Amino acid sequence: MSLTDLTLMAKPxxxxxxxxxxxxxxxxxxxxxxxxxxxGGCTAFKLLELIPHEIIKxxxxxxxxxxxxxxxxxxxxxxxxxTERCPQRASPYHVITSLRNIAVERQAxxxxxxxxxxxxxxxxxxxxxxxxxxTKKMETVDREKLNLPKIKYPSEEFKAIFLKALEGI
Amino acid sequence: MKLAVFWGCRxxxxxxxxxxxxxxxxxxxxxxxxxxxxNHCCGNVVESVNRSASIYMAARVxxxxxxxxxxxxxxxxxxxxxxxxxxxxxxxxxxxxxxKVTALLDEEKLAYSSDxxxxxxxxxxxxxxxxxxxxxxxxxxxxxxxxxxHIGCQAVRPSYMKRVxxxxxxxxxxxxxxxxxxxSVEYNEKLDCCGAALMLSHPEAGLSLTGSKLKALQExxxxxxxxxxxxxxxxxxxxxxxxxxxxxxxxxxxxFYYTQLLGxxxxxxxxxxxxxxxxxxxxxxxxxxxxVDG
Numbered sequence: 110m111s112l113t114d115l116t117l118m119a120k121p122x123x124x125x126x127x128x129x130x131x132x133x134x135x136x137x138x139x140x141x142x143x144x145x146x147x148x149g150g151c152t153a154f155k156l157l158e159l160i161p162h163e164i165i166k167x168x169x170x171x172x173x174x175x176x177x178x179x180x181x182x183x184x185x186x187x188x189x190x191x192t193e194r195c196p197q198r199a200s201p202y203h204v205i206t207s208l209r210n211i212a213v214e215r216q217a218x219x220x221x222x223x224x225x226x227x228x229x230x231x232x233x234x235x236x237x238x239x240x241x242x243x244t245k246k247m248e249t250v251d252r253e254k255l256n257l258p259k260i261k262y263p264s265e266e267f268k269a270i271f272l273k274a275l276e277g278i
Numbered sequence: 279m280k281l282a283v284f285w286g287c288r289x290x291x292x293x294x295x296x297x298x299x300x301x302x303x304x305x306x307x308x309x310x311x312x313x314x315x316x317n318h319c320c321g322n323v324v325e326s327v328n329r330s331a332s333i334y335m336a337a338r339v340x341x342x343x344x345x346x347x348x349x350x351x352x353x354x355x356x357x358x359x360x361x362x363x364x365x366x367x368x369x370x371x372x373x374x375x376x377x378k379v380t381a382l383l384d385e386e387k388l389a390y391s392s393d394x395x396x397x398x399x400x401x402x403x404x405x406x407x408x409x410x411x412x413x414x415x416x417x418x419x420x421x422x423x424x425x426x427x428h429i430g431c432q433a434v435r436p437s438y439m440k441r442v443x444x445x446x447x448x449x450x451x452x453x454x455x456x457x458x459x460x461x462s463v464e465y466n467e468k469l470d471c472c473g474a475a476l477m478l479s480h481p482e483a484g485l486s487l488t489g490s491k492l493k494a495l496q497e498x499x500x501x502x503x504x505x506x507x508x509x510x511x512x513x514x515x516x517x518x519x520x521x522x523x524x525x526x527x528x529x530x531x532x533x534f535y536y537t538q539l540l541g542x543x544x545x546x547x548x549x550x551x552x553x554x555x556x557x558x559x560x561x562x563x564x565x566x567x568x569x570v571d572g
Binding site: 156189190193198206210213234239240245246250255256257260262270271273 | 287288290291292294297298301313314315316317318319323324325326327328329330331333334335338360368371372375378379382385386431432435436437438445470471473475476477478479480483484486487552554555556561
């Protein structure tokens with residue numbers, strides 16, 4: 110089902126529209142006039158049919174629930190071409206980010222890897238566990254073997270405040 | 279000069295060669311790296327989950343940098359560099375947000391400062407060290423070698439805030455490659471994305487981006503691809519084999535961090551530069567460089 114098909118059966122949600130606006134910084138206002146330069150430069154358009162100017166239009170029309178449910182918002186590669194090219198200083202990248210945030214809040218379809226990264230941060234402060242890597246000679250090495258200094262992990266305080274920040278600043 | 283340094287998760291937990299080679303080459307230019315008291319995620323990946331929490335994290339990194347009382351912070355990862363720079367911009371534009379973030383930091387007696395200069399390896403070497411200084415330090419000229427550059431999307435965009443280089447035609451990394459005596463070849467796919475961000479949601483699509491860029495590069499008969507971003511390097515070097523399987527055509531492209539190539543030209547031992555960790559077929563090229571008559 111394309112996004113355009115979605116709009117035929119969807120109901121706009123004004124509350125959620127305000128919520129998206131609330132998550133955007135002043136410079137990222139939705140002053141889009143549908144020139145589609147963003148889509149012209151979009152990496153994910155060619156590959157996964159992400160259409161940034163359509164996303165903006167659907168947000169402005171209030172079809173936010175459908176966008177969140179469709180999963181299309183997770184195809185953005187964050188190359189920032191759309192933000193760069195927009196003559197109106199709108200930023201599809203940031204609009205998509207806001208939609209992702211709302212998807213998380215509403216416990217919609219969210220790729221597991223993102224949530225895993227957050228729980229890893231709550232554990233160690235870093236988004237991924239330390240990897241042992243193999244050299245070309247198939248020797249397994251870690252930071253110590255490579256003469257790299259020990260990682261200085263963040264304090265428990267950081268984790269507590271991060272958790273608080275996740276609940277909303 | 280002293281330079282505070284923030285590595286970010288990917289370098290600290292897996293892309294060790296970038297850290298090793300950076301720690302090797304910068305002191306040769308009189309730079310002393312000062313690690314922050316603590317390391318944590320800059321907030322880049324958290325932005326998709328909760329943007330305000332990601333702003334807090336980036337602000338905390340900047341506060342930790344402030345604690346060193348150094349005004350210059352090196353951030354070798356393009357994604358971290360973007361997140362920290364964007365947080366500086368957002369906090370400068372929104373006093374209320376700044377107050378809220380400052381209050382959170384104050385709980386740990388940390389202080390945010392807006393005047394930290396965030397540097398990437400590429401602009402630090404290009405703008406501060408300068409290509410002439412680099413040329414002077416080269417012991418093995420890479421004359422006759424042909425490389426292509428990949429600087430990384432988030433290092434150059436969006437241009438309405440301060441970025442490492444221009445968004446449409448970045449040249450600094452190319453000048454840095456040329457400073458080693460090598461040629462930096464222009465190519466149509468130069469701005470194409472590595473696909474790393476998709477590894478969290480659509481890994482096959484991400485790898486196909488990696489594969490198609492490498493395939494295009496292969497036709498240029500290069501000695502290698504030179505990058506300066508741990509996410510890009512993870513895709514082009516570490517995951518080159520996986521990308522081969524996805525696009526169904528043989529990929530065999532040597533991929534170096536710029537700091538590794540610089541180290542080779544300065545005759546630093548390959549082991550110190552982490553070259554044993556590169557997964558792409560770099561041996562022929564690194565040996566060829568080692569055997570060049572100085």
